[in-house]
Amino acid sequence: MQWNLRMRAAERGIWKSAEMRRRxxxxxxxxxxGKMSGWWAGTPPTIRLEELDVICSILECTPSDLMTPEPEKVDARRPRQAEAINSENENGPRVAPRFGKPRSEPPL
Incomplete structure:
Protein backbone atom coordinates (compact mmCIF):
# COMPACT_ATOMS: atom_id res chain seq x y z
CA MET A 1 0.00 0.00 0.00
CA GLN A 2 1.10 3.48 -0.74
CA TRP A 3 0.27 6.04 1.95
CA ASN A 4 -1.05 9.33 0.50
CA LEU A 5 -1.57 11.49 3.60
CA ARG A 6 0.56 14.36 2.37
CA MET A 7 -1.24 14.54 -0.99
CA ARG A 8 -4.69 14.48 0.61
CA ALA A 9 -3.63 17.13 3.12
CA ALA A 10 -2.31 19.37 0.33
CA GLU A 11 -5.68 19.08 -1.43
CA ARG A 12 -7.20 20.60 1.74
CA GLY A 13 -4.61 23.39 2.00
CA ILE A 14 -2.53 21.74 4.71
CA TRP A 15 1.10 22.08 3.66
CA LYS A 16 3.00 21.32 6.86
CA SER A 17 2.93 18.36 9.21
CA ALA A 18 2.73 20.73 12.20
CA GLU A 19 -0.54 22.15 10.84
CA MET A 20 -1.92 18.65 10.34
CA ARG A 21 -0.84 17.71 13.85
CA ARG A 22 -2.60 20.80 15.28
CA ARG A 23 -5.81 19.89 13.45
CA GLY A 34 7.94 11.32 15.49
CA LYS A 35 4.81 9.45 14.47
CA MET A 36 3.52 12.46 12.53
CA SER A 37 6.89 12.78 10.80
CA GLY A 38 6.70 9.16 9.64
CA TRP A 39 3.14 9.55 8.41
CA TRP A 40 4.03 12.78 6.61
CA ALA A 41 7.10 11.23 4.95
CA GLY A 42 4.92 8.56 3.36
CA THR A 43 6.20 5.67 5.44
CA PRO A 44 3.47 3.01 5.45
CA PRO A 45 1.95 3.60 8.88
CA THR A 46 0.94 1.39 11.70
CA ILE A 47 -2.34 3.05 12.46
CA ARG A 48 -5.34 2.37 14.65
CA LEU A 49 -8.79 2.58 13.13
CA GLU A 50 -9.75 5.38 15.53
CA GLU A 51 -6.80 7.43 14.21
CA LEU A 52 -7.81 6.72 10.64
CA ASP A 53 -11.36 7.91 11.39
CA VAL A 54 -10.08 11.25 12.72
CA ILE A 55 -7.71 11.74 9.78
CA CYS A 56 -10.49 11.02 7.30
CA SER A 57 -12.80 13.40 9.12
CA ILE A 58 -10.27 16.25 9.01
CA LEU A 59 -9.32 15.66 5.38
CA GLU A 60 -12.91 14.92 4.31
CA CYS A 61 -11.86 11.72 2.59
CA THR A 62 -12.21 7.97 2.88
CA PRO A 63 -9.54 5.44 3.90
CA SER A 64 -9.25 4.37 0.27
CA ASP A 65 -8.28 7.96 -0.61
CA LEU A 66 -5.35 7.69 1.80
CA MET A 67 -4.12 4.29 0.64
CA THR A 68 -3.37 3.12 -2.87
CA PRO A 69 -2.97 -0.63 -3.47
CA GLU A 70 0.22 -1.77 -5.18
CA PRO A 71 -0.53 -5.28 -6.49
CA GLU A 72 2.76 -5.45 -8.37
CA LYS A 73 4.59 -5.48 -5.03
CA VAL A 74 2.47 -8.40 -3.86
CA ASP A 75 3.18 -10.28 -7.08
CA ALA A 76 6.92 -9.62 -6.70
CA ARG A 77 6.89 -11.27 -3.27
CA ARG A 78 5.33 -14.50 -4.52
CA PRO A 79 7.71 -17.19 -5.77
CA ARG A 80 7.29 -18.00 -9.40
CA GLN A 81 5.64 -21.35 -10.12
CA ALA A 82 8.73 -22.80 -11.82
CA GLU A 83 10.98 -21.67 -8.98
CA ALA A 84 8.65 -23.23 -6.43
CA ILE A 85 8.70 -26.56 -8.29
CA ASN A 86 12.51 -26.52 -8.62
CA SER A 87 13.02 -25.70 -4.95
CA GLU A 88 10.63 -28.52 -4.02
CA ASN A 89 12.65 -31.00 -6.08
CA GLU A 90 15.94 -29.79 -4.58
CA ASN A 91 14.71 -29.81 -0.99
CA GLY A 92 12.94 -33.14 -1.20
CA PRO A 93 9.24 -33.89 -0.98
CA ARG A 94 6.85 -31.60 0.80
CA VAL A 95 5.93 -32.52 4.33
CA ALA A 96 2.30 -33.51 4.67
CA PRO A 97 0.35 -34.13 7.88
CA ARG A 98 -0.51 -37.71 8.79
CA PHE A 99 -4.06 -38.43 9.72
CA GLY A 100 -5.53 -41.43 11.49
CA LYS A 101 -3.01 -42.24 14.21
CA PRO A 102 -3.46 -39.82 17.14
CA ARG A 103 -0.77 -39.18 19.71
CA SER A 104 -0.68 -41.34 22.79
CA GLU A 105 -2.18 -40.15 26.06
CA PRO A 106 0.20 -38.74 28.67
CA PRO A 107 0.82 -40.96 31.72
CA LEU A 108 -1.44 -40.47 34.73
Missing amino acids: LAAAGLEISA
Whole structure:
Protein backbone atom coordinates (compact mmCIF):
# COMPACT_ATOMS: atom_id res chain seq x y z
CA MET A 1 0.00 0.00 0.00
CA GLN A 2 1.10 3.48 -0.74
CA TRP A 3 0.27 6.04 1.95
CA ASN A 4 -1.05 9.33 0.50
CA LEU A 5 -1.57 11.49 3.60
CA ARG A 6 0.56 14.36 2.37
CA MET A 7 -1.24 14.54 -0.99
CA ARG A 8 -4.69 14.48 0.61
CA ALA A 9 -3.63 17.13 3.12
CA ALA A 10 -2.31 19.37 0.33
CA GLU A 11 -5.68 19.08 -1.43
CA ARG A 12 -7.20 20.60 1.74
CA GLY A 13 -4.61 23.39 2.00
CA ILE A 14 -2.53 21.74 4.71
CA TRP A 15 1.10 22.08 3.66
CA LYS A 16 3.00 21.32 6.86
CA SER A 17 2.93 18.36 9.21
CA ALA A 18 2.73 20.73 12.20
CA GLU A 19 -0.54 22.15 10.84
CA MET A 20 -1.92 18.65 10.34
CA ARG A 21 -0.84 17.71 13.85
CA ARG A 22 -2.60 20.80 15.28
CA ARG A 23 -5.81 19.89 13.45
CA LEU A 24 -5.62 16.32 14.71
CA ALA A 25 -5.12 17.61 18.27
CA ALA A 26 -8.12 19.94 17.89
CA ALA A 27 -10.17 16.89 16.89
CA GLY A 28 -9.00 15.02 20.00
CA LEU A 29 -6.15 12.96 18.53
CA GLU A 30 -2.72 13.67 20.02
CA ILE A 31 0.06 12.37 17.76
CA SER A 32 3.75 12.47 18.69
CA ALA A 33 6.06 14.48 16.48
CA GLY A 34 7.94 11.32 15.49
CA LYS A 35 4.81 9.45 14.47
CA MET A 36 3.52 12.46 12.53
CA SER A 37 6.89 12.78 10.80
CA GLY A 38 6.70 9.16 9.64
CA TRP A 39 3.14 9.55 8.41
CA TRP A 40 4.03 12.78 6.61
CA ALA A 41 7.10 11.23 4.95
CA GLY A 42 4.92 8.56 3.36
CA THR A 43 6.20 5.67 5.44
CA PRO A 44 3.47 3.01 5.45
CA PRO A 45 1.95 3.60 8.88
CA THR A 46 0.94 1.39 11.70
CA ILE A 47 -2.34 3.05 12.46
CA ARG A 48 -5.34 2.37 14.65
CA LEU A 49 -8.79 2.58 13.13
CA GLU A 50 -9.75 5.38 15.53
CA GLU A 51 -6.80 7.43 14.21
CA LEU A 52 -7.81 6.72 10.64
CA ASP A 53 -11.36 7.91 11.39
CA VAL A 54 -10.08 11.25 12.72
CA ILE A 55 -7.71 11.74 9.78
CA CYS A 56 -10.49 11.02 7.30
CA SER A 57 -12.80 13.40 9.12
CA ILE A 58 -10.27 16.25 9.01
CA LEU A 59 -9.32 15.66 5.38
CA GLU A 60 -12.91 14.92 4.31
CA CYS A 61 -11.86 11.72 2.59
CA THR A 62 -12.21 7.97 2.88
CA PRO A 63 -9.54 5.44 3.90
CA SER A 64 -9.25 4.37 0.27
CA ASP A 65 -8.28 7.96 -0.61
CA LEU A 66 -5.35 7.69 1.80
CA MET A 67 -4.12 4.29 0.64
CA THR A 68 -3.37 3.12 -2.87
CA PRO A 69 -2.97 -0.63 -3.47
CA GLU A 70 0.22 -1.77 -5.18
CA PRO A 71 -0.53 -5.28 -6.49
CA GLU A 72 2.76 -5.45 -8.37
CA LYS A 73 4.59 -5.48 -5.03
CA VAL A 74 2.47 -8.40 -3.86
CA ASP A 75 3.18 -10.28 -7.08
CA ALA A 76 6.92 -9.62 -6.70
CA ARG A 77 6.89 -11.27 -3.27
CA ARG A 78 5.33 -14.50 -4.52
CA PRO A 79 7.71 -17.19 -5.77
CA ARG A 80 7.29 -18.00 -9.40
CA GLN A 81 5.64 -21.35 -10.12
CA ALA A 82 8.73 -22.80 -11.82
CA GLU A 83 10.98 -21.67 -8.98
CA ALA A 84 8.65 -23.23 -6.43
CA ILE A 85 8.70 -26.56 -8.29
CA ASN A 86 12.51 -26.52 -8.62
CA SER A 87 13.02 -25.70 -4.95
CA GLU A 88 10.63 -28.52 -4.02
CA ASN A 89 12.65 -31.00 -6.08
CA GLU A 90 15.94 -29.79 -4.58
CA ASN A 91 14.71 -29.81 -0.99
CA GLY A 92 12.94 -33.14 -1.20
CA PRO A 93 9.24 -33.89 -0.98
CA ARG A 94 6.85 -31.60 0.80
CA VAL A 95 5.93 -32.52 4.33
CA ALA A 96 2.30 -33.51 4.67
CA PRO A 97 0.35 -34.13 7.88
CA ARG A 98 -0.51 -37.71 8.79
CA PHE A 99 -4.06 -38.43 9.72
CA GLY A 100 -5.53 -41.43 11.49
CA LYS A 101 -3.01 -42.24 14.21
CA PRO A 102 -3.46 -39.82 17.14
CA ARG A 103 -0.77 -39.18 19.71
CA SER A 104 -0.68 -41.34 22.79
CA GLU A 105 -2.18 -40.15 26.06
CA PRO A 106 0.20 -38.74 28.67
CA PRO A 107 0.82 -40.96 31.72
CA LEU A 108 -1.44 -40.47 34.73
